[in-house]
Structure formats: C-alpha cells, structure tokens
Amino acid sequence: MQAEILSIGTELLLGQIVDTNANYLAQQLPALGLDLHYVTQIGDNLPRLAAAFRDALARSDVIITSGGLGPTEDDLTREAIAEVMGERLEIQPHLEQDLRAFFTRRGRTMPDRNVKQATTIPSGTYLPNPVGTAPGWWVERDGKVIVSMPGVPHEMHKMWAEQAEPRLARLITGGVIVSRMLKLAGIGESHAEEALGGLTQSTNPTLATYAKSDGIHLRLTAKAAVRGDAERLLDEFEPRVRERVAEWVYGGESDSFPAVVGALLRARGLSLTVAESATGGELASLITEAPGASDYFLAGYVAYSAAAKQALGVSQAVLQAHGTVAQATTQALAAAARQTAGAAVAVATTGVAGPDPSEGKPVGLLHIVVDIEGRQVCQETRYSTTRTEFKRRGALEALQLLWRELKHETTATA
Amino acid sequence: MQAEILSIGTELLLGQIVDTNANYLAQQLPALGLDLHYVTQIGDNLPRLAAAFRDALARSDVIITSGGLGPTEDDLTREAIAEVMGERLEIQPHLEQDLRAFFTRRGRTMPDRNVKQATTIPSGTYLPNPVGTAPGWWVERDGKVIVSMPGVPHEMHKMWAEQAEPRLARLITGGVIVSRMLKLAGIGESHAEEALGGLTQSTNPTLATYAKSDGIHLRLTAKAAVRGDAERLLDEFEPRVRERVAEWVYGGESDSFPAVVGALLRARGLSLTVAESATGGELASLITEAPGASDYFLAGYVAYSAAAKQALGVSQAVLQAHGTVAQATTQALAAAARQTAGAAVAVATTGVAGPDPSEGKPVGLLHIVVDIEGRQVCQETRYSTTRTEFKRRGALEALQLLWRELKHETTATA
Numbered sequence: 096m097q098a099e100i101l102s103i104g105t106e107l108l109l110g111q112i113v114d115t116n117a118n119y120l121a122q123q124l125p126a127l128g129l130d131l132h133y134v135t136q137i138g139d140n141l142p143r144l145a146a147a148f149r150d151a152l153a154r155s156d157v158i159i160t161s162g163g164l165g166p167t168e169d170d171l172t173r174e175a176i177a178e179v180m181g182e183r184l185e186i187q188p189h190l191e192q193d194l195r196a197f198f199t200r201r202g203r204t205m206p207d208r209n210v211k212q213a214t215t216i217p218s219g220t221y222l223p224n225p226v227g228t229a230p231g232w233w234v235e236r237d238g239k240v241i242v243s244m245p246g247v248p249h250e251m252h253k254m255w256a257e258q259a260e261p262r263l264a265r266l267i268t269g270g271v272i273v274s275r276m277l278k279l280a281g282i283g284e285s286h287a288e289e290a291l292g293g294l295t296q297s298t299n300p301t302l303a304t305y306a307k308s309d310g311i312h313l314r315l316t317a318k319a320a321v322r323g324d325a326e327r328l329l330d331e332f333e334p335r336v337r338e339r340v341a342e343w344v345y346g347g348e349s350d351s352f353p354a355v356v357g358a359l360l361r362a363r364g365l366s367l368t369v370a371e372s373a374t375g376g377e378l379a380s381l382i383t384e385a386p387g388a389s390d391y392f393l394a395g396y397v398a399y400s401a402a403a404k405q406a407l408g409v410s411q412a413v414l415q416a417h418g419t420v421a422q423a424t425t426q427a428l429a430a431a432a433r434q435t436a437g438a439a440v441a442v443a444t445t446g447v448a449g450p451d452p453s454e455g456k457p458v459g460l461l462h463i464v465v466d467i468e469g470r471q472v473c474q475e476t477r478y479s480t481t482r483t484e485f486k487r488r489g490a491l492e493a494l495q496l497l498w499r500e501l502k503h504e505t506t507a508t509a
Numbered sequence: 510m511q512a513e514i515l516s517i518g519t520e521l522l523l524g525q526i527v528d529t530n531a532n533y534l535a536q537q538l539p540a541l542g543l544d545l546h547y548v549t550q551i552g553d554n555l556p557r558l559a560a561a562f563r564d565a566l567a568r569s570d571v572i573i574t575s576g577g578l579g580p581t582e583d584d585l586t587r588e589a590i591a592e593v594m595g596e597r598l599e600i601q602p603h604l605e606q607d608l609r610a611f612f613t614r615r616g617r618t619m620p621d622r623n624v625k626q627a628t629t630i631p632s633g634t635y636l637p638n639p640v641g642t643a644p645g646w647w648v649e650r651d652g653k654v655i656v657s658m659p660g661v662p663h664e665m666h667k668m669w670a671e672q673a674e675p676r677l678a679r680l681i682t683g684g685v686i687v688s689r690m691l692k693l694a695g696i697g698e699s700h701a702e703e704a705l706g707g708l709t710q711s712t713n714p715t716l717a718t719y720a721k722s723d724g725i726h727l728r729l730t731a732k733a734a735v736r737g738d739a740e741r742l743l744d745e746f747e748p749r750v751r752e753r754v755a756e757w758v759y760g761g762e763s764d765s766f767p768a769v770v771g772a773l774l775r776a777r778g779l780s781l782t783v784a785e786s787a788t789g790g791e792l793a794s795l796i797t798e799a800p801g802a803s804d805y806f807l808a809g810y811v812a813y814s815a816a817a818k819q820a821l822g823v824s825q826a827v828l829q830a831h832g833t834v835a836q837a838t839t840q841a842l843a844a845a846a847r848q849t850a851g852a853a854v855a856v857a858t859t860g861v862a863g864p865d866p867s868e869g870k871p872v873g874l875l876h877i878v879v880d881i882e883g884r885q886v887c888q889e890t891r892y893s894t895t896r897t898e899f900k901r902r903g904a905l906e907a908l909q910l911l912w913r914e915l916k917h918e919t920t921a922t923a
Contacts, residue, residue, distance in 0.1 A: 107532075107535070107548070108535055108545045108546070108547075108548065109535060109536075109539070109545075110532050110533070110534075110535030110536030110537075110538075110719070111719065111720075112532075113527060113528075113529055113532045114527075114528060114531070114532070114548075115527055117528070117550065118521075118524050118526075118527045118528070119524070120524075121521070121522055121523060121524030122523075122524030123524075124524075125523070131522045131523075132522070132551075132552065132554075132557060133549060133550070133551060133557075134521070134522065134528075134549065134550035134551075135547060135548065135549050135550075136531065136547070136548035136549075137546075137547060137548075138546065140546075143546060143547075305524070305525065306525070369811075371790075371793075374794075375793060375794055375796075375797025375798075375802070375809075376785075376790040376791065376792070376793025376794035376795075376796070376797060376809055376811070377790065377794040377797075378790070379785075379789060379790025379793070379794075379811040380788075380789055380790035380791040380793075380794050380900065381790075382789075382790070383789025383790060383791075383811070383813065383862070383900070384789075384896065384897060384900075386862075386863070386864050386865070386896060387865075388789070388813065389813050389814060392811075392813050392814075393813060393814045393816065393817050394810065394811060394812055394813060394814065394817035394820070395789075395790055395809075395810070395811030395813070396808065396809070396810060396811075397783075397790070397793040397797070397806075397808060397809030397810075397811075398808055399797065399802065399803050399806050399807060399808060399809070400803060400806075400807045400808065402807065402808075402851075403807050403808035403850065406808070406849075406850075435820075436817065436820075437816075448797070448800075449800070450800050451800070451801075482798065482800060483798060486794065486797070486798075
C-alpha cells in the first residue's frame with residue numbers, strides 16, 4: 096500500500112522549524128508495509144491544503160498529517176479535510192467534555208475558541224491526546240484513510256505509537272505489528288549490515304538499520320494476527336540477530352548509552368573521572384546526560400593547557416618527552432586524574448580538534464586512554480571532520496572504549 | 510513570485526536523513542521576494558520525479574531542487590528535467606574537462622559513469638561546484654526557472670550563495686539582493702521583535718528574525734539595481750536596527766558566540782576557568798568550540814560530587830550551611846576554581862538538572878556566578894525542560910552572563 100505525509104504549518108515554509116516529524120514517520124512506515132512516495136510541506140492556507148488532500152487521496156491509500164490542529168484561526172487541517180470530504184464539522188459533546196477537563200486539571204478555563212478542537216466529521220473519529228489539547232483525527236472512506244496528528248513532536252509520537260500505528264496495523268494486516276529495537280555501539284552501519292548478513296532480507300520479522308548520533312539502531316518488526324504470535328516471531332528472531340552483533344549491543348528502545356555505561360559502573364561499585372584535552376568537556380557532558388550520574392561520576396577535568404595537565408599531576412618530563420598530544424601523555428593524564436579524583440576509573444583524551452595542526456600533529460588525531468584500577472587501554476583514531484563533530488564523535492568513542500572494557504571485565508570475572 | 514522546493518532522494522523517504530536543505534532554502538527565499546508554497550520530498554524514481562516537476566512548473570515560477578545529481582543510475586534529477594522539457598542530455602566538453610581535472614587534483618581517474626555529471630540540456634546551463642563532483646543546473650524556459658543543486662548540504666550552501674541566489678536576484682529584481690546578519694544573545698525572540706518595533710515592517714530593506722540555538726539571528730536584506738545601492742540602503746538601515754538592540758548584538762554572519770567571548774578575553778589578556786556542577790561539562794564544551802580557545806581557557810572542573818567541590822577549595826562550612834545547590838556555594842565554587850586554575854575569570858554553575866529534585870531544591874533551578882578578578886555577579890534561573898536541554902541552555906546562559914559582564918567592563922574602562 097502507498098502512503099504519503101503532509102507536514103502542515105506556515106512556520107515550515109518560512110524556515111522557522113525543521114520538519115523532523117516527517118523523518119520520524121518515514122522511519123515508522125516500512126514496518127507497516129507502507130511505501131512512502133511523497134512528503135509535502137504545506138502552509139496554513141485552506142485552498143492549498145484542500146488541493147493537497149485531493150492530490151494525496153488520488154494517488155495514495157494512506158495520508159498521514161501532522162500540524163494544523165491547534166485552536167486558532169490559522170489551524171485549518173480539520174477544515175480542509177471536511178471540505179474535501181464534503182462534510183460538516185460537528186462538535187462532539189464527550190470530546191468537548193474531555194477538553195474542558197484537560198484545562199480544569201491545569202487549573203484553567205477552556206477558551207471558547209478551543210471548542211473547534213472538539214469537532215469531527217461523520218466519516219471521522221478522534222484520536223485522544225492525553226498530553227495536549229489537540230486530539231487527532233482518523234478519517235476512513237472508500238478504502239482510503241487520513242490520519243491527522245498534532246505537530247508538537249512529543250504529542251505526535253505518543254499518538255502515533257498508542258493510536259495511529261495499532262489502527263493502521265489492524266487495517267493493513269488485519270492483525271498487529273510489534274517492533275523491538277536493539278542499539279549498537281562501536282560499529283558502523285555498513286559493518287553492522289555485513290555482520291547481520293541474510294537477516295536483513297527477512298520479510299517477517301523485518302530488520303532495518305538506522306545510523307544515529309549514539310550508534311546504530313536495529314528495528315525488528317513482526318506482523319501476525321494477534322500480539323502473542325508477533326511476540327513469538329520476535330522471540331525466535333531476536334536471538335538470531337543478537338548472536339550476529341552480540342559484541343556491540345548495548346540496549347533496547349528505552350536505553351541511553353551514557354546510562355548503560357553508568358549502570359555497569361554502579362553495578363561494580365566503580366567511581367569515574369575524566370581528564371579531557373581534545374574533547375574539551377564534551378565527554379563529561381555526555382557522561383552527565385545520565386540521570387543520577389553523580390552516584391559514580393566524581394569529577395571531570397578539562398586540562399586544556401600544559402600547566403593544567405601538570406597541575407593535575409602529569410610530570411614535566413612526560414610533557415617534554417612526548418608533547419601534549421601523545422599516547423604516553425594521555426596515559427599519564429588518565430593516571431593523574433584517577434589519583435586526583437580518588438576514582439577507580441579514568442578516561443583521558445588528547446588530540447588536535449583543529450582547525451590548525453598543533454605541535455606538528457595533524458588535525459583530527461585523537462588519543463583515548465581508559466584506566467580501570469591501573470590497567471590501561473589505549474586507542475588512537477584519526478578523524479576528518481569539523482571541530483564540533485571531532486569533539487562529539489571523540490567523546491562518544493571514548494565512552495564506547497570505556498563501555499567495551501567494563502563489559503569485557505564484567506564478562507571475564509563473571 | 511511563487512517558489513517551490515523539491516528535495517530529491519529515496520533516503521529522505523526511508524527516514525535515513527532529515528531534510529535540512531529545505532529548511533535552509535526556506536530561510537533564503539523571503540529575501541528574494543519569493544513566496545514558498547510547497548516543499549516536496551520525493552524519491553529517485555523517474556516517473557514520479559517527472560510528474561513532480563510537471564506539477565511544480567504548472568503552479569510555481571521558480572523550482573529549486575536539491576539531490577539526485579550524483580553519478581550513479583539512482584540519480585535521476587537531470588533525466589527527469591530533460592524528460593519534462595522534451596530535450597536530450599548533451600555532454601558539455603568543457604564541463605567534462607573540469608570534472609576530469611577535479612579528479613586529477615585528488616590523484617584519481619574519473620570513473621566513466623561520472624560523465625553524466627557533465628551533461629546539460631539546450632534550455633539549461635550548469636552551475637559550477639568547486640567542492641564536489643555534482644555541478645548544478647539552471648534551466649530557464651517560458652518565464653519559469655528550475656535551479657537544481659546537489660544534496661550534500663555544504664556543496665548546496667556554497668552553490669546557492671555564489672551561483673543560484675545572485676542569478677535569481679538578477680532575474681527577479683533585475684538587480685541585486687544583499688543581506689547582512691546580526692546575531693543577538695541574552696534576549697528572546699518576542700522581546701527582540703518588541704524592541705525592533707516598526708522596523709520589522711520595513712519593505713526594503715526587510716528585517717527577519719530567527720530563533721537559533723546560539724541566540725536570535727536578524728537578517729537585513731536590501732534590493733537595488735546595483736550592489737552599491739543595496740549596500741547603501743543597508744548602511745543606512747543597519748545602525749537603526751543596531752540602536753534598538755545594541756545591548757544584545759554580539760556579531761554578524763561569520764561570528765560564533767564562543768569565539769566572540771574568547772576575543773573579549775584575549776583582547777584584555779584575561780584567562781578563564783569554569784567550575785561546573787549542574788551543567789556537567791557542557792559549559793567547557795561550549796567554550797572549547799572556539800578555535801584557539803587554549804589561548805585563554807586554562808582548565809575546567811566538573812565538580813559533580815560534594816567531595817570534588819571540597820577538593821577544589823569550597824569549604825565544608827559553606828557546603829553544610831547552604832548545601833550543594835545555592836548562590837553562596839556557587840560563589841565559593843567560582844572563587845575556588847579561579848584560585849586553583851590561577852585564572853583571572855571563573856564561571857561556576859550549580860543546580861538541579863533533574864529528573865529528580867535534589868536536597869529539597871526543585872528540578873530546573875540553576876545558579877550561575879561569574880567572577881572577574883574577584884568581582885562576582887550572580888544569576889538565578891528556573892527552567893522547565895529536559896535534563897539535556899537544561900544543560901545546553903544553562904551553559905549558554907552562563908556564557909551570556911560572562912559576555913555581558915566582560916562587555917560592560919570593557920565599555921566602562923574604555
């Protein structure tokens with residue numbers, strides 16, 4: 096079946112916001128067996144909106160929209176659908192009641208104009224929005240479906256997962272679609288696909304890979320008549336996937352990489368410190384993304400100058416012999432940070448973030464040292480990218496090295 | 510005149526990349542007097558691409574595309590335009606020569622398939638691409654224009670600024686369009702608009718505001734027959750804009766906020782340190798975005814635990830009397846960091862990043878202290894946002910406070 100997306104809002108066409116909703120939805124559709132052929136961004140203009148719905152209905156089976164469901168006169172998605180369907184907006188008393196209750200819970204009175212958010216048309220039904228005032232619409236006629244959701248990303252994501260996707264799954268497959276995610280660190284997308292081999296060709300469950308800022312995400316999706324059957328398909332498929340990429344899997348849908356590393360430290364009662372030169376605070380910032388990081392993260396040092404490295408405990412002899420960017424210096428930095436912070440584990444970085452070379456060392460060079468109770472592991476990488484991206488990727492790679500070492504030690508001692 | 514954007518590439522429809530090109534272009538079009546009515550994302554499929562070009566030509570005057578200009582069989586933007594125009598692709602010998610030279614400069618031989626990047630159609634001319642292998646196309650017929658550019662963002666940005674925008678300006682206005690940017694820090698978008706008052710209604714030059722992650726950007730755009738006249742319009746307009754927002758302007762198009770703060774420190778010979786609790790390394794990371802930050806940024810401390818704060822020099826008495834999140838503690842932290850690092854200036858943060866309250870202090874509370882040679886300025890803010898966003902906004906606000914104080918001091922002593 097063929098799908099298309101309408102992203103609705105004049106702020107998109109003025110360049111005020113980037114259309115991340117279309118990207119989110121585009122990632123969800125393959126699992127439903129929907130082919131996405133068009134994404135259209137369109138403003139809050141009734142004739143153009145109505146024309147866009149007519150075009151979409153003429154060429155696609157499923158039209159998914161976000162935006163234009165607010166309470167103001169600018170918000171015209173409902174009006175456009177009603178016009179195209181030749182139907183009238185009708186206030187739904189129970190929906191109006193829900194909306195008033197939403198405002199009451201927040202200690203406010205519902206403004207009159209919000210009553211338009213309590214309307215549907217006879218072909219339509221509404222999709223509840225527990226986290227906002229804009230309910231969605233589900234409109235079905237002549238074998239075509241329009242799903243309209245709010246433009247606020249977190250409201251749309253929730254409505255998609257809880258309302259729209261299950262309904263579409265029933266409609267399209269007559270059954271259910273169940274997804275699981277595995278997150279990988281320390282491996283690139285093409286290597287991950289290579290490791291997965293023939294599994295990426297599987298048709299039910301399917302397996303899709305996405306390159307994200309925190310690693311590679313794998314989405315496993317099964318279709319079946321009832322949820323139990325889909326879960327069983329995944330229970331059989333997931334171990335086969337894990338087997339191929341076991342070394343790199345760090346978690347599932349709700350896991351964040353800094354929190355996973357934190358959990359390993361917490362489980363072993365290890366405290367952590369970092370001494371950053373090249374990554375300039377980005378590694379500490381990544382580590383403190385995890386709620387409760389203060390349980391194990393004692394202190395971080397951004398030792399940007401040679402003097403700061405010496406103050407931390409790196410000897411002048413090491414700096415003179417090797418310079419500020421070198422494996423030996425990074426090792427000394429890690430040892431010094433561990434001692435100064437009184438931590439069990441230290442991660443240190445030195446390198447050349449650019450744009451200019453430093454001490455004859457090339458731009459993009461990065462040394463990472465992980466020091467776990469005195470045992471040191473070193474890594475040298477060379478990036479070809481911007482200063483900002485160097486810091487971001489370098490910090491992630493340092494955290495990945497720490498994770499790998501903590502995991503191996505845990506496995507070895509288990 | 511009416512414009513529309515086609516973002517071309519199957520990877521968009523699979524959700525593998527977010528369409529930031531459309532957003533970039535959408536921001537550029539108002540300055541040209543072009544109204545953007547549609548953005549369409551479409552895959553690398555010849556019939557659908559051709560249909561999209563036909564629709565666009567029927568309803569718009571200017572069609573701007575990105576993507577689909579690569580050398581492989583998947584890349585079909587050229588073929589689609591040729592089909593819609595009823596013309597044949599012809600190899601341009603001088604263009605082929607340029608392309609071969611591009612490969613030679615990189616020590617490689619041009620693969621045969623790349624010759625298709627050296628073609629145009631009789632209605633078209635090519636736009637040079639000095640930083641990649643995909644030249645753009647400029648196609649003009651029956652008063653309509655198609656501008657096709659590569660999908661790689663930095664190649665597209667360069668081609669837009671150097672080739673496409675000046676040509677469109679000549680075509681649309683018979684003259685030139687010149688833009689300048691002012692960047693503001695420490696003020697929100699609605700306050701900026703309020704301060705600018707009637708100037709936002711000006712028609713030539715125009716004035717547009719954009720909320721960005723590093724502050725508010727103002728774009729001033731003048732149209733005139735020749736560049737000199739446009740520059741004169743801006744020379745007259747810019748001071749009127751600056752006058753209204755003088756307190757918040759930190760630079761122009763090519764200025765980054767961390768580098769501007771760094772330049773103030775460098776000019777006064779002041780060294781810098783930071784002691785972060787709440788912002789967890791994000792402030793140091795922001796400061797080290799500036800190339801050459803090591804000239805003034807000596808060291809950063811992420812004093813996450815009470816012990817780390819004490820090790821830095823905060824007395825136990827202060828911690829016991831005020832707790833770890835308090836103005837007095839933040840003041841002590843700034844003073845201790847300044848002393849430990851031997852720096853002239855320190856910035857310190859404490860707060861509750863969340864998701865849980867801490868020591869009875871609410872989530873979102875942030876204390877910032879800027880200490881310039883012993884003179885301390887304190888600020889307390891309360892955010893209602895996620896942990897990640899709290900750190901990002903908190904770090905920016907800390908840097909803004911530092912900038913404001915450095916600027917005031919510089920003005921006062923000048």
